Amino acid sequence: MNSVIQKAKRLIIKVGSSLVTNDGKGLDAAAIAKWAEQIAQLRALGKEVVLVSSGAIAEGMQRLGFDRRPTSIHELQACAAVGQMGLAQIYETSFRHHGLRTAQVLLTHADLADRERYLNARSTLFTLLHLGVIPIINENDTVVTDEIKFGDNDTLGALVANLIEGDALVILTDQKGLYTADPRKDPAAQFVHEAKAGDPALEAMAGGAGTGIGRGGMLTKILAAKRAATSGAHTVIAWGREEHVLTRLASGEAIGTQLAAQTAQLTARKQWMADHLQTAGKVVLDGGAVQKLTGEGKSLLPIGVIEVAGDFGRGDVITCIDEHGRAVARGMSNYSSSEARRIMRRPSTEILSILGFMEDPELIHRDNMVLL
Ligand SMILES: Nc1ncnc2c1ncn2[C@@H]1O[C@H](COP(=O)(O)OP(=O)(O)O)[C@@H](O)[C@H]1O
């Protein structure tokens, strides 16, 4: 069995609170330095890496002298705000040793539920990756309460995998992977080397968090694997303290529990687009644009649009039709309908002068489009 990480080009690596803060004793600089070194090696192999790191609350509790997790949401938020400074500082320092820059990205549920913010987060992350920066993501705990939280960073990791079409999600935790039962409670529990992501039998095996530090336990990891698989990303759950865990995974060694996605990435994305039966508007394309899309697999530029129908916002899914009314493609618009009306039939070089800003040169990027 080969590790699914070997082939992966774009990886999301999630590290849990208990690992990052050495079971709540404070940021584990030595462990973080090792991951940074390995991530630098993955970058050198040509892989793009996004890190999702928990630990803000645990570190903030340490810094503020709480010996037990506060119950008040505002105290938890205060802890997160204090602890996040520590996370930002230690990651920036650790990666700088390897000549890599880091960027702090704090996300909320509302950011990914809103089409426009979703697209903005996606574009920013892609830009950071192209610039060779390592994005360090956490939930923006200051502004969210329980009902609207991702709740745990396993889920956040999966949503980021969906957001940027990651090839794989690596969840580093304090166990070697998934066992048939919580190994802290059941000494007879057997290790699971591989399974299908989304197999309901896995949910029955997984229990809650093992310590007072972590939040989700194994169940959120199993559900994260299921969610990541909807966009075709595989998941590996492994022990964060395993020597050279990331580079060994990248060299093909099958460490931890491998949860394979059953649908290929492109199929998953097309399915997602196809599921958007309710599109928010339509654009009519000239013959040249139809040929670019259907014959050459190109993006849709505003110059090829001759009419805009309906009322849509940035990030909404719209249908592209030809001059005879035949639907040729569906995709996520980079501009609202009113903006699209102003830039249609015009070259992309004029977008800035017409609108006063330019989000993207394309009206619909081919990565956000399916041909019908
Ligand atoms: N079937 C299982 N296999 C492995 N670990 C399990 C299982 N069920 C529950 N757990 C518990 O999940 C814990 C890991 O989750 P958690 O404490 O939330 O860590 P993290 O901070 O890395 O997210 C383990 O320490 C373990 O006690």
Ligand SMILES: N[C@@H](CCC(=O)OP(=O)(O)O)C(=O)O
């Ligand atoms: N945003 C929170 C994340 C909490 C969380 O999900 O923790 P974990 O289960 O350890 O990944 C923090 O940084 O403390």
